[in-house]
Structure formats: C-alpha cells, structure tokens
Amino acid sequence: xxxxxxxxxxxxxxxxxxxxxxxxxxxxxxxxxxxxxxxxxxxxxxxxxxxxxxxxxxxxxxxxxxxxxxxxxxxxxxxxxxxxxxxxxxxxxxxxxxxxxxxxxxx
Amino acid sequence: xxxxxxxxxxxxxxxxxxxxxxxxxxxxxxxxxxxxxxxxxxxxxxxxxxxxxxxxxxxxxxxxxxxxxxxxxxxxxxxxxxxxxxxxxxxxxxxxxxxxxxxxxxxxxxxxxxxxxxxx
Numbered sequence: 001x002x003x004x005x006x007x008x009x010x011x012x013x014x015x016x017x018x019x020x021x022x023x024x025x026x027x028x029x030x031x032x033x034x035x036x037x038x039x040x041x042x043x044x045x046x047x048x049x050x051x052x053x054x055x056x057x058x059x060x061x062x063x064x065x066x067x068x069x070x071x072x073x074x075x076x077x078x079x080x081x082x083x084x085x086x087x088x089x090x091x092x093x094x095x096x097x098x099x100x101x102x103x104x105x106x107x
Numbered sequence: 108x109x110x111x112x113x114x115x116x117x118x119x120x121x122x123x124x125x126x127x128x129x130x131x132x133x134x135x136x137x138x139x140x141x142x143x144x145x146x147x148x149x150x151x152x153x154x155x156x157x158x159x160x161x162x163x164x165x166x167x168x169x170x171x172x173x174x175x176x177x178x179x180x181x182x183x184x185x186x187x188x189x190x191x192x193x194x195x196x197x198x199x200x201x202x203x204x205x206x207x208x209x210x211x212x213x214x215x216x217x218x219x220x221x222x223x224x225x226x227x
Contacts, residue, residue, distance in 0.1 A: 034213040036152075043202055043217035044144075044152065050211035087152055091212045094166045096142075098152045 002026050002090050006099035012107040019075040021102045023088035028068045032092040035064055035073045038101075039084045047086075048073065078104070111203050116221030123193050123225070129186040129203030129218055137181035140164075140206035142214055143188050145199035145223075153199075156188065157206065171197075193225045 003026035013019050023033065035048040046055045048064035051071055061076040075082055083106055088099040115127040129141070143155040156177040157166040165177050176189040186203050200222050204214035 032211045034211075036214075038152075043219055044204075044214075045217070046213055046215050049213040049215075053210070055215065089152070089154075089214075094157070095168050096154045096157075098154065101151045 001095055002029060002093060002097055004088055004090055004097050004099040006086075006088055006102050008102060009100065010103040010105060012105050013078050014107045015078055015080060017078045017107075019078050019082075019104060021073045021086055021088075021104075023066075023071045023073070023099050025069045025071075025090055025092075029090045029092035031067045032090055033064075033066065033071045034089045034091060035062075036087045036089065037082075037084045038087065044087065075104075111205065111216060111218035113201065113203050113218040113221040116201065116223045118224045118226065119193055120227050121194060121225055124189070124191045125193065125223060127188040127190065127201055127203075127221060127223070129188075130184055131205075132184050134205075136184040140208070140212075141177075141179065141186045142204045142206050143177060143186075144202045144204055144214070144217075145197075146202070146220075147196075147199045150199075155201070158186070190223070193223075195225050197223060198225045199223060 005024045007022050031051040033051045036044040038044045052064045063074050065072050085101045085103045087101050111131045113129045140159045142157050158177045174192045178187045200220040202220045203218045205216040207215045
C-alpha cells in the first residue's frame with residue numbers, strides 16, 4: 001500500500017497568511033494526487049485534482065503543486081472560511097489512501 | 108448539481124449486518140464509478156470500496172474484504188454497501204462519493220454521510 005504523510009498535522013495561522021501543507025507519498029504516484037477540505041460535521045469537498053488542477057468553483061487562492069512523491073497545497077491568503085482540515089489522497093493505485101489530515105486553526 | 112443522499116446507518120451489535128444506500132437522481136448515475144469512504148469518530152478519512160459504472164469491477168480495502176459487498180442498481184440510481192460481521196472498528200460515518208475520471212480520478216461529489224455505530 002502507498003503511505004501518504006502530511007505535514008504539519010496542525011497549524012495556527014491568521015487571516016491573510018500564506019499557508020502551505022505538504023504531502024509525501026511512500027512511492028512515486030506521478031501526479032495522481034488530490035486535495036480535499038473538510039469542515040466539522042460536513043462531507044469532504046474536492047479542492048485540487050491531479051496535483052495542480054483547480055476544481056470548478058474553488059477560489060483561486062488555493063493552488064497545488066508537485067509530482068512524484070512530494071506535493072504541496074498552498075493557500076495564498078487565508079480567509080475565515082478556510083479554517084478546516086485538509087486531506088491529500090493518492091489515486092495512483094488501490095487502496096486509494098489518504099493522508100492523516102492537517103487541521104488549520106485560527107491563531 | 109449532483110446530490111448524493113446516504114441512508115441506512117444505525118446502531119448494530121458486533122457480528123451484525125447492515126445495508127447502506129446512496130441515491131442520486133441529478134446526474135447520469137450509470138456513467139460513473141462510485142466509492143464508499145468512511146471516517147471513524149475524530150479520525151481521518153479511509154477509502155472502503157469502489158464499483159465501476161457497469162459493476163464489472165469492484166475493489167475493497169483489506170480491512171473490509173470478505174465482510175462488505177458493494178453493489179449498484181443503475182435503474183434506481185442507487186449504490187449499496189452490504190456490511191456483514193460488523194466490528195467495533197467499523198463504527199464511522201460512511202460517505203458515498205462519485206468517482207470522476209479524466210486525466211486522473213477523483214471524488215468530486217459527496218453525500219452528507221450516514222452514521223454506523225457497532226456496539227453492544
């Protein structure tokens with residue numbers, strides 16, 4: 001199985017900050033990496049697919065980069081509605097594993 | 108807009124069975140593969156099972172293989188998860204999600220989730 005490791009597990013940031021979350025795969029997954037946002041009590045929401053493609057309707061302050069084993073989700077200017085937990089997931093091979101999540105909290 | 112609605116979650120004793128359903132009538136359900144993903148209380152997301160649009164291909168996580176069965180009825184726009192031999196560690200919110208594939212594959216639409224509690 002491919003292991004996905006996110007860092008940090010949590011972070012505190014202020015509105016307007018630039019935030020970066022990293023995700024590392026235990027083996028190369030090309031660009032088959034997706035990012036999801038989840039708010040408490042809600043279903044996950046797709047943000048970024050195939051490493052860098054922005055899902056329709058998602059604000060342009062979200063961006064993704066990387067390939068192979070190392071990936072990054074960047075929020076260019078954190079907004080109040082962005083405080084949530086973020087998950088990466090590889091879609092290279094089954095089982096389609098998720099990272100453990102990164103909780104973004106208000107400083 | 109895609110809307111997926113899960114149902115069937117309940118409190119069940121260890122060793123028991125439960126069948127989850129997921130229904131959508133707002134897109135061409137029969138054209139897409141579907142996933143079940145679960146989330147234990149306070150924990151992260153875990154992919155559980157996948158079924159292709161025609162039901163010809165199914166995949167399972169090792170943690171549920173042999174106990175859970177995924178199926179679908181395209182005439183009813185419905186997805187199912189039959190869960191047998193339930194364990195305490197199966198306690199979770201179960202989400203259905205549409206698996207969309209273009210340059211890669213990703214889950215672009217999710218239901219609201221249904222809670223399964225396995226406890227005596």
